[in-house]
Structures are given as C-alpha cells and as structure tokens.
Amino acid sequence: xxxxxxxxxxxxxxxxxxxxxxxxxxxxxxxxxxxxxxxxxxxxxxxxxxxxxxxxxxxxxxxxxxxxxxxxxxxxxxxxxxxxxxxxxxxxxxxxxxxxxxxxxxxxxxxxxxxxxxxxxxxxxxxxxxxxxxxxxxxxxxxxxxxxxxxxxxxxxxxxxxxxxxxxxxxxxxxxxxxxxxxxxxxxxxxxxxxxxxxxxxxxxxxxxxxxxxxxxxxxxxxxxxxxxxxxxxxxxxxxxxxxxxxxxxxxxxxxxxxxxxxxxxxxxxxxxxxxxxxxxxxxxxxxxxxxxxxxxxxxxxxxxxxxxxxx
Amino acid sequence: xxxxxxxxxxxxxxxxxxxxxxxxxxxxxxxxxxxxxxxxxxxxxxxxxxxxxxxxxxxxxxxxxxxxxxxxxxxxxxxxxxxxxxxxxxxxxxxxxxxxxxxxxxxxxxxxxxxxxxxxxxxxxxxxxxxxxxxxxxxxxxxxxxxxxxxxxxxxxxxxxxxxxxxxxxxxxxxxxxxxxxxxxxxxxxxxxxxxxxxxxxxxxxxxxxxxxxxxxxxxxxxxxxxxxxxxxxxxxxxxxxxxxxxxxxxxxxxxxxxxxxxxxxxx
Numbered sequence: 001x002x003x004x005x006x007x008x009x010x011x012x013x014x015x016x017x018x019x020x021x022x023x024x025x026x027x028x029x030x031x032x033x034x035x036x037x038x039x040x041x042x043x044x045x046x047x048x049x050x051x052x053x054x055x056x057x058x059x060x061x062x063x064x065x066x067x068x069x070x071x072x073x074x075x076x077x078x079x080x081x082x083x084x085x086x087x088x089x090x091x092x093x094x095x096x097x098x099x100x101x102x103x104x105x106x107x108x109x110x111x112x113x114x115x116x117x118x119x120x121x122x123x124x125x126x127x128x129x130x131x132x133x134x135x136x137x138x139x140x141x142x143x144x145x146x147x148x149x150x151x152x153x154x155x156x157x158x159x160x161x162x163x164x165x166x167x168x169x170x171x172x173x174x175x176x177x178x179x180x181x182x183x184x185x186x187x188x189x190x191x192x193x194x195x196x197x198x199x200x201x202x203x204x205x206x207x208x209x210x211x212x213x214x215x216x217x218x219x220x221x222x223x224x225x226x227x228x229x230x231x232x233x234x235x236x237x238x239x240x241x242x243x244x245x246x247x248x249x250x251x252x253x254x255x256x257x258x259x260x261x262x263x264x265x266x267x268x269x270x271x272x273x274x275x276x277x278x279x280x281x282x283x284x285x286x287x288x289x290x291x292x293x294x295x296x297x298x299x300x301x302x303x304x305x306x307x308x309x310x311x312x
Numbered sequence: 313x314x315x316x317x318x319x320x321x322x323x324x325x326x327x328x329x330x331x332x333x334x335x336x337x338x339x340x341x342x343x344x345x346x347x348x349x350x351x352x353x354x355x356x357x358x359x360x361x362x363x364x365x366x367x368x369x370x371x372x373x374x375x376x377x378x379x380x381x382x383x384x385x386x387x388x389x390x391x392x393x394x395x396x397x398x399x400x401x402x403x404x405x406x407x408x409x410x411x412x413x414x415x416x417x418x419x420x421x422x423x424x425x426x427x428x429x430x431x432x433x434x435x436x437x438x439x440x441x442x443x444x445x446x447x448x449x450x451x452x453x454x455x456x457x458x459x460x461x462x463x464x465x466x467x468x469x470x471x472x473x474x475x476x477x478x479x480x481x482x483x484x485x486x487x488x489x490x491x492x493x494x495x496x497x498x499x500x501x502x503x504x505x506x507x508x509x510x511x512x513x514x515x516x517x518x519x520x521x522x523x524x525x526x527x528x529x530x531x532x533x534x535x536x537x538x539x540x541x542x543x544x545x546x547x548x549x550x551x552x553x554x555x556x557x558x559x560x561x562x563x564x565x566x567x568x569x570x571x572x573x574x575x576x577x578x579x580x
Binding site: 023 | 403
C-alpha cells in the first residue's frame, strides 16, 4: 500500500533523507521510530505530496506521489505534527469547508459531515468556534477532517504530541478502530508505548536512512517473539531481593541487570530449559519466589538495541 | 462557488476590521468632500460655477479614494497566505483536492472583494458630485473601472509577497514598499528622465517625449487614474498602455505566486 524506494531529499546541503526504503502492506498499522531530525517528517511530507524528493520513488495505493499527486490526495489522509485549524471558524463550518475542498458531492456533504461529527464525538460542539475547543477536541476535529473523504491510507506525524493521557488513550482506540475498518496507517511517534500498543510492525530511521537492529533487520514485527533480543526474566520474591539476586548471580549464564526491594531482573543465556533450571536453583536455595515472568521485549528495549542509550 | 472564496469572506467579515475599516473609510471620504466643498465653493474670492465645484470635488474624491484604497489593499492580501503558514493550515489546503490556482483565486477574489466593498460603499459619496454638474456617468465609470484594475494588480502583487514570505508583517511591509515604489518612485524617476530629456532636447510637450521617458509613469496608479479622466476619444494610447502594463504585472505576480504555492509544502 505504501512503497518507498531509495528516497533521497536534501535541504540546503544537509541530508533530510538518504536512500530510505519502506514497504507497508494493506491494512497495516505501521510505526516509524527515530530520534529528532531523523527524517520522519520529511518522509511523511513527501508521501503527502507536500514536498518532492530529489531521487527515488514513493507510491501510495499504486499511485506515484510525483506523477499523480491528485490521485494520491484522493486516497490519502494526512495529519501533521501540529495540526493547523481555523480558530475563527465553527466546527461545522470547518468540516463543511474541507468536505467541499475534497469534492464530496453537495448531496452527500451534509451526511458525511454529520457522521464525522458523530464519530469524533463533537456533535454537541458543532456550533462552537474551534478556538473554544480543548486540545484533545481539536486533535479529534482534525482527525475527523482528515477522514472526511474516506481515505485508504492515513499518514500521522506525531499524532499524540501534547495530548493528556486520557486523550492519548482515546486517540489510540480511534486509530485501532480505523485500522479494523481497513485503513492502512503510517504513524511516526516519539511515544514508544503508544506505537507498541497499536502497531503491527515498526521501522527505525536515523540520519535519513533505515536503521537495522543487531540482527540486521530494518523492520521489526512487534507481535512476534524476538529471538535476537536478550532473554530477560523478572523475579519477584517475598524476602530481601538483594540477597536473592546475589544467589541468582552464582548460577551459570545468569546476569543480574536490576535489583529493587522485592524484585530483580536477570538475563539468562541459553534456551528456556536453562531458565527452568535457574528457577529450580532459586527455589531450592531457599528463595521464596512468588513470580517468575518473562515479559515481552518492549519497544524501548528494541529502540535501545538500535540506537543505544536512552531514547533521544 | 470556490470553497476558498466562501471561507475567506466568512472569516474576513468576522474580523473586527470587517466593519471598522468601512466605517473609517466612509468617515474619511465624507470629511474630505466636506473640506473640499467649502474650500472650493467658499474659499475663493471669484464667483464660481456649480459645474466647477462638481469637477473639483470629483477629482479630489477620485484621488483620495485611490490613495486610501492603495493603503488598504495590502492589508487584505499581503497576509492572506502568510496567515495560513503562521496558523499551519496551508498543509491542509495543499493536501486537499484544491488546486493551487483555486487557492490563489480564492485568496485573490476575497481580498479584492473586500476592497471593492469599500469602493462600492464610497460610490454614493462619489455620485454626490452629480448634484453640481460638470461630471457625468462616463467619468465616474472610468475612474471606478481604472481603480478596480489598479487594486486588482496591487492585490496580486501583495499576494505574491504573501507567498514569498513566512510572516505577515514582512509581506505587508514589502507590499507597502511596492505601493510606494509604484506611486512615488516611478514619478521621481519620470521627473529625472524628463529633466534630462529637456536638457538635451529643449522644452517639449508630452506627445514629443519618447516612451523611455514616459515609461515609469505607465506603472504609476495615480497616472493611470489621471489618463482615465481624458475624453473618450483620447484614451488611446496612454490608458491602454497602462492597462496592458497593469495586467502584465498582475499576471506575472499570479504566475509567481502559483509557483511559490506549489513549492511551499516544506513550510506548510
């Protein structure tokens, strides 16, 4: 659905994108992760037909973004990192204007706008001026405007920036619902937790290029077990976790990574049988284990494995 | 109807200046006509005819109106595209199915319509001179038509500056510099050229001057209005040359604005 091939873009001599490649399948909810200045916004703007790449190609739903920008706009919804709204327009007027701008036939416009108001939960605010809305409502209004022409593909650039926790949850749920309706999405975000919860796959980008993890993959499937990542186990104990961690460290192939008053985290090399052996060792050595868990690798872990250190 | 025009007009009429400017404009025109009437009809020692009062009032109003509208036109057009950049709404327009030409036309038409609104509400004041005679519908029509062409050109130029800059304040400042250049600087250049020409060729009338000497005036709005006041048969060539020059400048400005609009995605 989204195909980006070796795309390059330079800004005043500096590199915005340097041969980035990406493929997003139909119906996917794809995340784009990278530090500030990595090229995420540049890529999304190229796909949204706002800027032209210097070389390489980009296609959306089979349409070339340079050769057929109008065709691309028909199938595309674009939500920038700072959605611009006309503060002096009423909510209804704002949506009617964009329904008109997206060439929705006048006979259908009224029902399309009503549905957008209903879906976004803004029906009761239809006559309010945009400037009177909260930030979360404004974000919902912009998303409603983005969906007016029923796009097949949504490009969202940092959609959760500035939202409070509840608004973020609302947005995540709304994006999941849209994805279930078959809309393909490419989302760039700094909020790794949000991406982790909703995305099926992610790609890392830095310095305008694809970034590979330790095993050389540039795209990571979030819902699959990742054998390349270290096996981390969380152990919760009844008594002093520090003593228990010291005993754990004596077991071959175990490295203690983190110790808290009632829990510690270890990395165990080898297969799962080694982990079972380690648990037996702990219990037999008198440690009162109340929880032994292997949480799935977090996106933050994966991010660190690609970029190293703290998320930038 | 182009959705941009509807949106622009709705937004403009909601602004406070939507009613303040027309009120101030009418007050200024009324004050000018009052002062002009008393100074023409009662200021001189000579007995003055009604048609002479009418002609004097008409000329005063025509030029005052032009100067006022030249000062007001950039206010409506120089910020038209920069405001979209400042509010970060340009991206929404450029990623909709609106063509850059429709965006330009919407902005241009809405800017011009507001200035035309001022011109139209000033018409009753301008027509008051009919009461004195000396001026007919032809003169008023020509002055109004010429003023519209001038304002259209100024709006197109200001829109170009609006597409070239990111901030409204910069686009407005440069638009005023352009207005001053067209009205004052072209006249000064003309005076210098005339003086040099006369030094070389001795005194000679307007018709004997070469085009190179007269050329700066063809871009001058006040000159354009002045040549619209000549009798019907004398419109050619000066009024038509001004018309062509103003159309060419407006068309060039529009083309450059569209070019900038198509490339403004990085600031959208």
